[in-house]
Amino acid sequence: MKRVGIIAMVTIILVVVLAGGSGGIAWAAEEVTVEELVANMEEFDEREVTISGEAVGDVMLRDDHGWVTVNDDAYSVESIHEGGDLTGYSNWGIGVWAPRTELEGIQIMGGYKYKGDQVRVTGVFHRACQEHGGDTDIHANRVEVLEPGHPISHPFAHWKLILVLVLAMLVMALGYVWWKRTHPSLPRGWRG
Amino acid sequence: MILRPSRGDVKLIGWGIGRVILGVGLLMTVPLVTAVLSTEWDTVLDFLVGILACVAFWLVMELTCKSERDFRWFHGLIVASGGWITAMLFGAIPSFLSGHYKAYLDACFDLMSGYTTTGLFLLQDLDHASNGLNMWRHLLTYAGGQGIIVIALTFLFAGTAGAFKIYVSEGKEEKLLPNVINTARAIWMISLTYLVIGSLFLWVSLLKEGMPVARGGLHSLWLFMGAWSTGGFAPQSLNILYYHSFWVELITLVIFVIGSFNFALHYAVWTGNRREIYRNIEIRSFTTTILLGTVMLSIGFGKFGVFGSLGEFFRKGFYQLASGHTTTGNSTVYSTSFFQEFGFIAMWAVILVMAIGASACSTGGGFKGLRMGIVFRYLRGEIRRLVSPESAVVPEKIHHVHDIWLDDPMVKGALFIIICYVVIYSLGAMLGVIYGYDPSVAFFDSVSAGSNTGLSAGLTSPLMPAALKVYYIFMMWAGRLEFMSIIALFSFAGALLRGKRARRRRS
Numbered sequence: 001m002k003r004v005g006i007i008a009m010v011t012i013i014l015v016v017v018l019a020g021g022s023g024g025i026a027w028a029a030e031e032v033t034v035e036e037l038v039a040n041m042e043e044f045d046e047r048e049v050t051i052s053g054e055a056v057g058d059v060m061l062r063d064d065h066g067w068v069t070v071n072d073d074a075y076s077v078e079s080i081h082e083g084g085d086l087t088g089y090s091n092w093g094i095g096v097w098a099p100r101t102e103l104e105g106i107q108i109m110g111g112y113k114y115k116g117d118q119v120r121v122t123g124v125f126h127r128a129c130q131e132h133g134g135d136t137d138i139h140a141n142r143v144e145v146l147e148p149g150h151p152i153s154h155p156f157a158h159w160k161l162i163l164v165l166v167l168a169m170l171v172m173a174l175g176y177v178w179w180k181r182t183h184p185s186l187p188r189g190w191r192g
Numbered sequence: 193m194i195l196r197p198s199r200g201d202v203k204l205i206g207w208g209i210g211r212v213i214l215g216v217g218l219l220m221t222v223p224l225v226t227a228v229l230s231t232e233w234d235t236v237l238d239f240l241v242g243i244l245a246c247v248a249f250w251l252v253m254e255l256t257c258k259s260e261r262d263f264r265w266f267h268g269l270i271v272a273s274g275g276w277i278t279a280m281l282f283g284a285i286p287s288f289l290s291g292h293y294k295a296y297l298d299a300c301f302d303l304m305s306g307y308t309t310t311g312l313f314l315l316q317d318l319d320h321a322s323n324g325l326n327m328w329r330h331l332l333t334y335a336g337g338q339g340i341i342v343i344a345l346t347f348l349f350a351g352t353a354g355a356f357k358i359y360v361s362e363g364k365e366e367k368l369l370p371n372v373i374n375t376a377r378a379i380w381m382i383s384l385t386y387l388v389i390g391s392l393f394l395w396v397s398l399l400k401e402g403m404p405v406a407r408g409g410l411h412s413l414w415l416f417m418g419a420w421s422t423g424g425f426a427p428q429s430l431n432i433l434y435y436h437s438f439w440v441e442l443i444t445l446v447i448f449v450i451g452s453f454n455f456a457l458h459y460a461v462w463t464g465n466r467r468e469i470y471r472n473i474e475i476r477s478f479t480t481t482i483l484l485g486t487v488m489l490s491i492g493f494g495k496f497g498v499f500g501s502l503g504e505f506f507r508k509g510f511y512q513l514a515s516g517h518t519t520t521g522n523s524t525v526y527s528t529s530f531f532q533e534f535g536f537i538a539m540w541a542v543i544l545v546m547a548i549g550a551s552a553c554s555t556g557g558g559f560k561g562l563r564m565g566i567v568f569r570y571l572r573g574e575i576r577r578l579v580s581p582e583s584a585v586v587p588e589k590i591h592h593v594h595d596i597w598l599d600d601p602m603v604k605g606a607l608f609i610i611i612c613y614v615v616i617y618s619l620g621a622m623l624g625v626i627y628g629y630d631p632s633v634a635f636f637d638s639v640s641a642g643s644n645t646g647l648s649a650g651l652t653s654p655l656m657p658a659a660l661k662v663y664y665i666f667m668m669w670a671g672r673l674e675f676m677s678i679i680a681l682f683s684f685a686g687a688l689l690r691g692k693r694a695r696r697r698r699s
Contacts (some may be wrong), residue, residue, distance in 0.1 A: 014232060017368060038526050038528055039528065040530075041532060041533065042532075056319045057319065057434065058402070058403055058404065058407060059427055060401055060402030060403055060435075060436070061402045062401065062402055066402060067402070067436050069319075069428070069434060071319060071429075072356075075316075075317040075319070075320060079290050079317055080316065081291070081320055084295045084317075086292075086293075086316045086317075086654070087316070088294070088314065088316070088653065088654045088655040089654065089655070090313070090315065090316055090317065090318045090319075090429045091318060091319045091429035091652055093319065093429060093430060095430065095433065095434070097436075099392070110319060110320065111319070111320060112232065112320055112321060112322040112323065124426060126629075127498065127506060128498050128499050128500075128508065129531070130501065132201045133502030133503045133504055133506075133507040133508070134499045134501075134507055134508040135433065135434070135436055135507075136433070136529070145505070152320075154232075154233070154234045156233065156234070157234060157237060160234070160237040160238070160289065161237060163237075163241050164237060164241055167244035167245060167248060168244055170244075170248050171244050171247050171248050171251065174248060174251035174252065174458040175247075175251060175256065175474065177255060178251050178254055178255055181255065
């Protein structure tokens, strides 16, 4: 019985050491949203957290590290150009500072034409990061791409084209009347 | 009281507003070209609709309201105030068609915020917005900073002797050159020169910070437009925090501080009068109030203790303070941080400098440094008079491009405008409190809107009550035009109604 206890103890210690050594202590990090982080900065300050969302804008590489912005709002699931609902706010995102090697996996950044890669970020949240002039950020030790991004199709809005044509005809008609009124002395052939 | 306007008055005003709207339509060609170059065809259609609507309105006004009369003061005031409202309604067309707004009111809010260089916005999902829409947002704040009437004057009112009356009605009193059309063009020349230099500096720093060349170029242009106009718009939802860059923060800070200076001061310096920088009352007033604000901010930060180092104080404290004082609205913190991370004293330091605002005849809003200088000198004169013999004459003067002796009408005028600002700030805050917002947050956003700043402590959002949106639009408009044009517009509407009632009674 005593031997079983010792084996169990050693196994637990080995699991903890190996998981920690391989950077796999992510399971200890709390899964949160950016909105929760921003609303409770003091509570989450210096704690390890995990967020999941869309990589938007640019990857800005600086030496062996880089910045990426990760949004986890409703638009990161379905942007308004994909038919997503207007939910009543702009975006919820946060700057993630990560090693260059972790950022290399991100290929598509979110914007008007693309839905960005869906990523899962694990790292330490800083309410006022001392390394980055007080920025609110996450220093990530792990960035995983969960789902690759894709182009967003913008179907041609035919009703807008019809509106353009109607307005163009109106402008031409008004312009014709205005031209006739302001240029009354044009030669006969010019006056239609 | 304004006498009952004649049909000729109404026609002349309609004609003037038509020209302003044609100017808005011409401005839309820039985002249209941007959308074409970016192959954003849906956005191209949005701007085509907007341009055609503006041209159609202008043609209707030309056909129905063409007048040979010239503008009097009263017409100028109505064209300016009515022109801004009409420009908001037409300018909101492509924004609303983009699909980023739940209601047309929200698009109008953003347009008024852009024109008045406020910077608050209700646009949703900014991080997925097109280049064309972003160009429009930033261009209208850049153009609005010079004044949309200035745009119209530059291109569309040439040869109109009454142009000065419209120009002054937009809240600008400085005549840099004898001819007001040339003054408008000088304002553009100053702004365009800074645009080239400032954008280049920003582009280089963005490239250094790891942005791609093309996007870096567009972002540098937009950031310049947002900072120079003291509008504070940025192409990403995190605003300046998105870039995580000391250099971008430093350059935008320099741009918005320079942008907040009086165009007359710019012109004086440009034409070789460099001593004006040290002597000008507005520079002295700005220096004094920003120093006092910095002291207050330091006390606040010291008590709260979130931002401890000098670097953090500069990038998170002083940056927001200067952004608030110049009524810019660029920000390197989350909006909720003002309430949660700054603490009461530091938050109120930002509120106070926002209320004071930038220089007269600049792109900024608020009480203005000139008026603060006038009131301060007047109070100093009163104290000196009290301690002097009864028969002593104690004159006070200010230096603004040249020496100006203070007189009672000047002091009364300055005090009247300051009181108007205090009233609209307070009413906005009261309305916010009535709707259940925290008093400090309600005050913060109300002062921000009324002084055309654009920082937010979290109240301004698409979910805010419609009545607050309408009142904020009014505040941004009234604050930018400095009340006189607005009072004239309401008097004009009252006079028109009186006239209609009188006609009905007679018949």
